[in-house]
Amino acid sequence: MVLHSSRKQFLKWSVIEMLDMEIIDIHCHFDHGAVGESAKRNELHKADLAFLKKERERLGIKKTFMSSFSSVCSTERIYEENEYLFEKMQKATWLYQWVVLDPREKxxxxxxxxxxxxxxxVGIKIHPELHKYEILDYADEIFAFANEHKTTVLMHPPATIVKTAAVADKYPDMNLIIAHLGVMEHIDAIANAKHGNVYTDTSGQASYKNNILEYAVEKVGSEKIFFGTDTYSCAFQVGRILLAGISKKDKENILRNNAIKFFIK
Ligand SMILES: [Zn+2]
Incomplete structure (x- = not known):
């Protein structure tokens, strides 16, 4: 098969050159046989650290920001899981950590x-849905705490995305990343942010939507979007960004530059 030359150029530029660059996954989880992990996970959706590391090496993802599945799926062992990952991370240069917070456990x-x-x-991870609390009851407490420590909160999106993000207007020294770019409310929340401190990530499954990334970049800019996998196939996730209908600069921002600017000292 002979590829048209401009198309060849596009593929070279999109895939080959881009795979040479360092990619940073800011949203991922792993299993290690702890309480609360999904019993549904099996060989078809492996999530142990050894497998995740191998996949990442293959695709050029050099750094991955983690929290354990146990700590986000259940409230039983959050403290211990935070400690566990901290220990693991000491010997693994590719691992970075979100510390999981349930605001009811003081x-x-x-x-x-x-x-x-x-x-x-890298900051604080919250999961109001699986931890089963109403985020609007605790957003002030969590965001004020993050603000005091000038850090970032990675939040699983609640049903009340826009209302919750509006609480961040009171706390200009913290940043809020609303995970799993997937609905219009993600984009509205970023656009509405008074201090420009609201962001999103591409993790999860919603990036299969055929114009989602392109529309978000057009409306709020690639500087507001981080790359993440949430443990779903990084081949799919990286491919979606590399082959998106956005500029090379936008791809670089999403896959690496934003994370470096924000998190890597
Ligand atoms: Zn997550």
Whole structure:
């Protein structure tokens, strides 16, 4: 098969050159046989660290920001899981950590506080849906805490995306990443942010939507979008960005530059 030369050029530019660059996955999870992990996970959706590492090496994802599945799927062992990942991370240059916070468990605030002083801790992860609390009851407390520590909150999107993001207008020294770019509300929340401190990531499955990334970049700019996988196939996730109908600069921002600017010292 002979490829048309401009198309050849496009593929070379999109795939080959881009795969040479360092990619950063800011949203991922892993299993390690702990309480609360999904029983549904099996060989078809492997999520142990060894497998995830191998896939990442293959695709040029050099750094991955993690929290364990156990700590986001259940509230039983959040403190211990935060400690577990912190230990693991010491020997793994590719791992960075979100410290998981359930605002109802008060000792987690002091754990977060002390971990935030350490290297490779990127911020606070919250999951109101699986931890089963109403985010609007706790958003002020969590965001004020993050604001005091000038850090970032990675939030699983609640039903009330726009209302919750509006709470961040009171806290200009924190950043809020609303995970799983997937609905119009993600884009509205970023556009409405008074201090420009609201962002999103491409993790999850919603990037299969045929114009989602392109529309989001057009409306709010690629500087507001981070690359993430949420453990779903990084081949699919990386491919979606590399082959998107956006500029090379936008791809670089999403796959790497935004994360470096924000998190890598
Ligand atoms: Zn997640």
């Amino acid at each position: 000792r987690l605030f002091s754990q977060v506080e002390s971990l935030l002083k350490k290297d490779k801790i």
